[in-house]
Amino acid sequence: MRLLTFFAVFGLALAETGLDGWLRYAPLPASISWPSVPKHIVVLNTTKTSPVYTAGQELQRGIQNILGQSCHFSSGKPDESIIVGTLDAYVSTYGNISQSVDLKDEGFWLSTENNIVQIVGQNERGALYGAFEYLSMLAQANFSSVAYASNPDAPIRWVNQWDNLDGSIERGYGGASIFFSNGTIVNNLTRVAEYARLLASVGINAVVINNVNANASILSPQNIDGLGRIADTMRPYGVQVGLSLYFASPTSGVQGQANLTTFDPLDPQVITWWGNVTDQIYERVPDLAGYLVKASSEGQPGPITYNRTLAQGANLFAKALQPHGGRVLFRAFVYNQLNESDWKADRANAAVDFFKPLDGEFDENVVVQIKYGPIDFQVREPASPLFANLFHTNAAIELEVTQEYLGQQTHLVYLPPLWNTVLDFDMRIDNKTSLVRDIIAGRTFNRSLGGYAAVVNVGTNQTWLGSHLSMANCYAYGRLAWNPTEDTTKIHEDWSRLTFGLDQNVVDTITHMALESWPAYENYSGNLGIQTLTDILYTHFGPNPQSQDNNGWGQWTRADHTTMGMDRTVSNGTGYSGTYPPEVAAMYENIESTPDNLLLWFHHVNYTQKLKSGKTVIQHFYDAHYAGAETAQTFAQQWQTLAGKIDRQRFDEQLYQLRYQAGHSIVWRDAIVNFYHNISGIADESGRVGNHPHRIEAESMTLNGYIPYAVSPPETASDYYAVVTNENSTTGSVSTTLHFPSGTYDIGVNFYDMYGGISQYEMLINNKTIASWTGDSENYLGHTPSIYLDGHSARRITFADIEVKEGDILEILGIPNGIEPAPLDYIVFLQKGVLD
Template sequence: MLTLTRRRGDVGRVFLAGILALLCCISPARAEDGHDLWLRYAPVGPSKVEGYRSALGNVVAPDRTPTQRVAREELRRGVAGLLGSEPRFRASPAGDAALVLGTPTSAPWLAPLVHELEGLGDEGYLLRRTRLDGRDALVVAARRDIGVLYGVFHLLRLVQAGASLDGLDVSEVPRVKLRLLNHWDNLDGYVERGYAGASLWDWHTLPGWEDPRYTDYARANASIGINGTVLNNVNADALSLSPAYLRKAAALADVFRPYGIRVYLSARFSAPMELGGLDTADPLNPDVRQWWRTKAEEIYALIPDFGGFLVKANSEGQPGPQDYGRTHADGANLLADALAPHGGVVMWRAFVYAHDVPEDRAKQAYNEFVGLDGAFRDNVVVQVKNGPIDFQPREPFHPLFGAMPRTPLMMEFQITKEYLGFATHLVYLGPLYEEVLRADTHARGPGSTVARVVDGSLESHALSGIAGVANIGDDRTWSGSHFDQANWYAFGRLAWNPNQSARDIAVDWVAMTFSPAPDVVAPIVAMMMGSREAAVDYMTPLGLHHLMARGHHYGPGPWVVGGPRADWTSVYYHRADRDGIGFDRGTRGSDAVSQYAPAVARTLDDLAQVPDTLLLWFHHVPWQHRLHSGRPLWGELVHRYTRGVAYVERMQATWEGLRGKIDAPRHAHVAAFLRIQRDEAHWWRDASVAYFQSINGLPLPAGEAPPPHPLAYYQSLQFPYAPGDGR
C-alpha cells in the first residue's frame, strides 16, 4: 500500500520508473504500427547471425557524397537491426574487411570490375562474392553512387529474407527509365482518390520545415528502385508553378536527390493565362511559347535536376490544346521544347473524354492519339492507363499499346484502389500488373508483350516509363492499411523489371514485412495471390465494369443512370435487359475489337474464343448462353459473386490462424479490415444479384442464397462523405 508521506525525490523516482515501464510496454506496439514498411530490419534467427556478421561486419565504403553517405547509413541501420551490432567501417579493404561498396571512381580497388560495370548503365549494380587484393570479399559495385545504394537495398533484402550469401553473383539493370509515383495531392492537403489520410506534403510549412517523413518516403522508394515523383494532382492548380510553390518543390527535391529521386510537377495547360496574365494558352502562340520557356528556366534555376511535366489536358474539364483547335501533339511539343534545353521530359496523358458522349468510351483514347503517332518530340512520352476505361478491377490491355510504334508509351497503373475497395479491402495488385504487362499485343507478331512496349525494347525507344498513382498519405501505415503497402512495393519492383513474378515479389514483401518463417510466408502469399480475382468476382465478374456508385465509387451501383453524361453511369456499360447483358464491342457492335492487332481482335470477337473473364466487356450475351464451365451465364454470374465472398471468408480464417505469429497490433488491424471486406463483399454480391435479377426475372440457381434485402434497400443507401472523391 502506498504511503502519502513520501519525500519529493521518492515521488519523482517512482513517477520516472512508471513512465519508463509504460514506455517499455507500449514500444513494441509503436514499432509495429506499419510505419517501417518493408524496411523493418527485424533481427534474423540466431543460427544465421554469425554467418551474416562475418560477411557484413567489416565494411569499406566511401562517404564523400550525399548518396554515398546515404548508402553507408542504410547499411549501418540494416546491419544493426538485423544482426544486433554496428558494422565497422574501414578506409580500405586491408585487414579483415569483408564487404566493399563503391564505384571504380570512389573505390579504386574496384577497378578490375570497370569493364563489367560499364554494361550496367547509370543505375545498375553488381553483388558478388569475389577476391579483392587476394582476400575474399562481398562487393556491392556500380558505375554511379545511386547504383550502389540500390545494391545495398538488394543486399539487405536478401538478409531480411534469410537468403544465403555464399556464391552470391547478382547483376541488375532497370528495364525502364522513368519509374514514377503520381501523387494526386492538392495544395490544400486533400488527396483525390486517396485513402490514407491527408497529403504527405505540408505545403504550408515548406520550405522552412522538412518533415523527417520526407526522408522516410525517399528511402522507401529508393529501396524498390523508384526514381521520380510527381508531387501534385493531374487535375492541376496553376499555383503549383508559381514562384512560392516552386521553392517548396525545390526543398523536397533537395531531400529526395541523394536517393536518386527526381521531382516532377503536373502542369495546368492554362497556366500562362492564370499566372502570366496572357489572354490565351494557344500552343502555337509566340507569347505562350515564350512564357513556358521562361518558366522552365525559372524551375531549373531552383531544381537543376527537375524531371519535367505531367499533363492532363482536354479531359474531365481540364484545359488543353483542343480548346484552340490544336492537337495533343501541339500541346505536348510546346512544353517539350521549353524543357528540352534542360533535359526534361513531358508525360502527356492519353486519358481523355470528348465533349460529346462517344459511341463507346473505350475507343476514344485510341481514336484521338493513334493518328498522332510520330508527331511528338523525342522528349515526350504518352502516358496510357493499363486499360481503355479507368482502372477497373479487370480490363483488357489498352489498345494503344502496340498501336503507336513511333511514340514511346508509358504505362499508368493505379496503386490506390479507387475501384477495388479503397484501403479496407485486401487486394494485392501484383497479379493485375503482371496480367497486363504479360498480355501480348501481337503488334510485331507473337511475343510483342505490353511489357516490351513499355520498356521500349519492342520499338527500340530510348525513353520508357511506368507510373503508379500513389496510395500514400499521412497515415502511419502510409497507405491506409498494412496490406496496401504491398501494392506500392510490387509496383516499384515491376517498374524496375516488368518481367518479374508477382508471386516472388509477394514472398519477398511478406518476409520483410511480417516474417521470413515459412509457416507465415506461405499462407499470406496464398491469400494475396487470389485476392484480386476474388475482388473481381464479388464486384465485376465476367468482364462487367464500372458498376460502382456514382462519384465516390464506394460500393455497388449497377442501377446508376442519368446525370450529365451517359458514360458516367453503370447502365451505359453493362446494358442489361430482359434478353441479356454486356457491351457489344465486337465487329457487329461498336467494333472496339478492331483497335487491337488482327490476331487479338479475332480472339476477342469470337464468342467461342474470348476468355470468360472478358466476355461481357466485348459481347452482349443472352442470359442462357453456356460458358466454358458448362453453366448458363446467369448461373455463372451468381456463382462468381458467391465465390468472391467465400474467398474473403477463407482469408479471414487464414489470418486468424496466424494469431500469435504476427504482432498483436498489426494482426488486430488486418483482422478488422477483413471483417469490413467480408461485409462489403456480401453487400456487393447481394445488391448486384438483386439488381440483375430484377432485370432478367430469372430464379436464382439452385443452392444460391437470396439477397437478405429487397433491391430498394440497396438502392436507398447513400454515402455522401465516402473518402477519396474529387472536390
C-alpha cells in the same frame, strides 16, 4: 539486442505502427546462424547528399539492426569490407572488377564472394539500389554467395501522387498529404524523406508530387522554393521530383508570373512563358525529372481548346524541358462525354482515336502515359490497344497502387496478378511476339524512353496507404517496374518476410490470402469483363450497377431485361476490337474465341448465353458473386491464425479491416445479384438470390423511435428498406421474438455507417446486453465516406458464439449522432459453417 532477439524467437512481437514498411530491418532470430559479415564499409563518395553516402549509412543502420553488428566507415584496403560506389569510382580506386560486368543505366553489380561485398552501381543511384538489395537478402536471412548484375527493364519508373495543395488527396485513402497543406509545401519534410527511402529501396527513380488535376499556384515562387526543398530532401535517395501542370496556367494569374490572355500552345507568348517558368524551376531544382500533363479531358483545359493537337500541346512542354534534360509524361487519358443511344459510341476507343493519328509527331522527350486498360483502372480490362498503335512514340504504362475502383484499401486486393494480365499480353504486331512489357521498355519499336508510372497516393497515416497489407502493392510495383518477369508470388513472399518476419507460416498464410484476393474481389464486384460494378457517379467504392448506364461517362454495361454487355465488334458494334493488330482483333471479334473473362467487354449477349463452362451468363454471375464473398469470409479467419506471431497493433488494425471486408463483400454480392435478378427475372438455380431465411428485416420488427426508409439504390438494402431513427436526438429501438431453434449462433447486423456522425448501438437478449458497437469506421478506414444510406455506407458486423433460445426477445438500441440516424438493415442468425 539480445532482448529483441528473445522476443523474435518466442513470437512475442513488439508493437509496430507500419511506418517502416518493408524496411523494418528486424533482428534475426537467435535460432538462425549466419556467416561473418564485413565490419568495414568503404564508401566511394563521402558527399553527404550523395546516394552512395546514403547507401553507406543505410548499410550501417541495416546491419546493426538485423545482425546486431556495428560497421564502421573505412578508407582502407578492400579486404573484408563492404565496398559501395559507382563503377567509375571503383575502377579508379581498385582497378577492374575481376568479372566482366555489363551494367546499364542505373544498374548495379552485387558480389558477396571471398569475404568482400562489392556493391557497384552504373551510377550513384544504382549503387544505392544495390545496397538495398543486399540488405533485403540479410533481412530475409539469405547469406548466399552471389555475384550478379541487375539492370532495370526501363528508364522511367515513376510514381504519381494525386495530392492537392490544400493537403487533401484525390483518391487517397491513407490520410492527408505528406507534401502540401494550406496551399503551400509543408515545413516538416521528415515523412517525405521516409517516402523517398521506401521508393529507392524498390528502384523507383522519380515522384510527381501533385495531382494531375493540377493547380496553377504550384508555380508560385513560394511553391517553387518548396519544390526545391522537397528535391533536396529526396536527392540523397536518388529520387527525382516532377510536377503536374495546369495547361491554362499562363492565364491563371499565378503569383510571381506574368498573366497572359491565352494558353494556346503555338502562341509565342505562351511558349516564352513556359520557357521562363521552366528555367526558374530548374534554377532551384536542377535535376527536376520533368512534367506530367493531363489535358483536354474530364474538364481540364488543353490544346484542343484552340484546335491544336495533343502532340502540339505535349511538345510545348517538351521544348521547354529539352535544354535541361527533362521529360514530359503526357497522359493518354483523354475522352469526351458520349451519347449512350449511339450504338457505335465507345469511350474505350478514345485513346486510339486521339493518339494514333499523332504517332511520330511527339518530341523525343515526350512519353505518352497509357492506362493499362482503355477505361479506368477496372478489376479486369483488356490491355489498351494504344500500346500496339504507337510505333514512333515513347510509351509508359499507367498502373494504380491506390485501389480507386478496387476496394480503396479497405478490401484486400493484391494487384500484381492483375497487372501481369496486361504486361504479359501479346499484341502480335506484324504477327510476331509483341509483349506489352517489351513495348513500354522500348524494345519492340526501338524507342529510347518508356517504362512505368503508378498512382500511389501515400498519406500521413502510419500505414502510408491506409492498410498494412496494401503496402504489398507499392513494394511489388517497384519490383515489377525493375523486372516485369519476376514471379508475383515470390515478390509477395519477400515482402511478407520483410514486413512481418521470417516465420514460414506467417509468410505462407499472408501470401495465400493475397493470391486469393484479386479473384475474390473480381468475383463479388464484377466479372466476365463487365467492369467493376461500383458507383461511378459518387465515390467509386461501393456497389451500384445501375450507375454504369444512362449517363455520358461511357462505362456502360448496356444491361436491359434480356441482354447485357458492350458489343465492341467491328461487324456490329463500336469497332473497338479492330483497333488491335489482326490476330488479336480476330480473337476478340469472334465470340467463340473471346475468353470468357472478357466476354461482356466485347459482346452484347442474352443472359442465357452459354459460357465455355456450360453455365449461362446470369448463373455465372450468381455463382461467382457468392463464391467471391465466401472467399472473403476466410481472410479474417486466416489472419487470426497468426495471433501472437504479429505485433498486436498491426494485427488488430488489419483484423478490423478484414472483418469489414467480410461484411462488405456480402453487401456487394447482394446488391449485384439482386440487381440482375430483378432486371432479368431469371431465378438462381441454387435458390439463394432473394432467399434469406436466416435474416430478420429491421423494418419487420417492432419499431420504437424508428421508421422505415427506402434505400437508394434499392439493392443496397436487404428487401430494399432499412430503418432510421425518426429524430436525431432520441434513442430508437427495434425488437422481435426469435423463432430460431435454440443453440449457438453467430449474429450479424447490417447497418449503415455514414460520414458525419458516430451512432452507438446496443444489442440485448431478454434485456441483457450481449454486444455493443459504434458506427465509427470513418476513424479506422481511409476510403471515401458517404453521407447517404447506400452501398458505400452499408456495413455488416458479426458477433460470434451467442447462445439463444427460441422465444427469446431480441432488441437493438440505436443512439443517433450528428447526421447519422443509427440506421439498421437486418439481423442474421447463422450456425457455424453457414453463410447466408
